Amino acid sequence: xxxxxxxPQSMFIQEGEDVSMxxxxxxxxxxxxxxxxxxxxxxxxxxxLYKAGELTSNGRLTxxxxxxxxxxxxxxxxxxxxxxxxxxxxxxxQAGTAxxxxxxxxxxxxS
Amino acid sequence: xxxxTQTPKHxxxxxxxxxxxxxxxxxxxxxMYWYKQKAKKPPELMFxxxxxxxxxxxxxxxxxxxxxxxxxxxxxxxxxxxxxxxALYLCASSQGGGLGDTQYFGPGTxxxxx
Numbered sequence: 538x539x540x541x542x543x544x545p546q547s548m549f550i551q552e553g554e555d556v557s558m559x560x561x562x563x564x565x566x567x568x569x570x571x572x573x574x575x576x577x578x579x580x581x582x583x584x585x586l587y588k589a590g591e592l593t594s595n596g597r598l599t600x601x602x603x604x605x606x607x608x609x610x611x612x613x614x615x616x617x618x619x620x621x622x623x624x625x626x627x628x629x630x631q632a633g634t635a636x637x638x639x640x641x642x643x644x645x646x647x648s
Numbered sequence: 649x650x651x652x653t654q655t656p657k658h659x660x661x662x663x664x665x666x667x668x669x670x671x672x673x674x675x676x677x678x679x680m681y682w683y684k685q686k687a688k689k690p691p692e693l694m695f696x697x698x699x700x701x702x703x704x705x706x707x708x709x710x711x712x713x714x715x716x717x718x719x720x721x722x723x724x725x726x727x728x729x730x731x732x733x734x735a736l737y738l739c740a741s742s743q744g745g746g747l748g749d750t751q752y753f754g755p756g757t758x759x760x761x762x
Contacts, residue, residue, distance in 0.1 A: 570750060579652075579738050579753035580691070625690055634704060636751060638690030 539564045539630050543639030550616055550646055558642040559610040560626035569602050569609040570627040570636075580625060584611070616646050651675075652754035654739050660760045663729060669757045671722040671739030680722040681751065682714060683738040691738055691753075697722060729761045 543560045550556060560569070568587055572580035584593050586602035586609060593600055599612045613620055626639040652673045661667050671680065679698045683691035696704035697716040711733075713725040722739055736756045742749035 568750070572753070577736075577756075577758065579654075579736075579740075579756045582750065582752060585750045623688070627690075635693055635706075641688070641690060643688070 539637055541626055541628065541637055541639040543626055543642055545642060546640070547643040548645065550644070552617060552646055552648045554616050556613040556616055556620070556644060557610060558624060558644075559608060560639045561608040562628075563607065564631065565606040566609075566628035567606070568628050569600070571598075571600050571609070571611045572625045572627060573622045574625065574641075575622045583624075613644075616644075618646050618648050620644060621646050652739055652741055652752055654737075654754035654757050656757060657755070658758045658760075660762065661726065661729065662762050663731075665729075666725070666727045668726065669724040669737055669739075669759075671724075671754055672720055673741040673752075673754075674720055675741065675743070675752070676719075677741035677743050677752075678719065679742045679744060679749065680716065681740040681742075682712075682722070682724050683740065683753075685736040685738055685756070695724075726759075729759075731761050734759055734761045 541560050541562050570585050571583045573583050574580040584595050584600040589606045590604045591602040597614045623641040623643050625641045627636050630637050655670045681696050682694040685691045693706050694708045695714040700716045711728045715723040736758055738756045739754040740751040742751045
């Protein structure tokens with residue numbers, strides 16, 4: 538079945554550094570979603586991408602929908618301690634019957 | 649406003665108890681979802697309601713029973729759960745009736761089964 542391969546699995550960075558994470562698939566996706574989840578909370582939608590090649594920013598976050606529709610990346614610039622959490626990419630399967638999630642990237646930021 | 653609310657925040661129950669989880673959204677969304685999430689894992693889909701009708705049941709054991717009283721409310725009734733059912737239970741909603749729509753999640757209910 539369709540899978541989303543998310544990398545890296547975890548990142549340990551210093552405050553102020555830029556971060557980049559990505560999701561790839563062997564299948565085409567028509568939508569890419571990026572969520573952030575903090576401990577004990579539900580995932581919060583950060584950015585939604587609907588068109589191949591689309592580049593969207595939300596504050597210090599930038600995400601792109603790959604032109605092949607098989608990948609997406611999320612960048613965080615000038616990281617701060619509150620960026621800590623697990624970042625998930627997600628997208629609907631081809632049948633539109635399920636939202637597929639990547640396994641997540643756990644981000645740790647030291648000040 | 650993209651808020652989905654869930655109650656309770658935390659729930660501890662014994663294996664013989666009956667309890668219910670509640671979810672509410674007032675965004676006019678027509679699809680609502682229940683997910684189960686284990687620590688450091690992605691959410692796993694359990695049920696989907698589309699236009700107040702159950703459209704997807706991901707082979708969930710019958711000790712979990714969903715209910716959609718109206719387009720704004722979603723319940724999950726729990727009975728005779730097992731310790732391995734302990735997890736974060738997430739509710740989500742999306743505007744249309746299809747899973748391809750962007751989903752917005754609630755804060756979750758942390759369930760512990762003793």
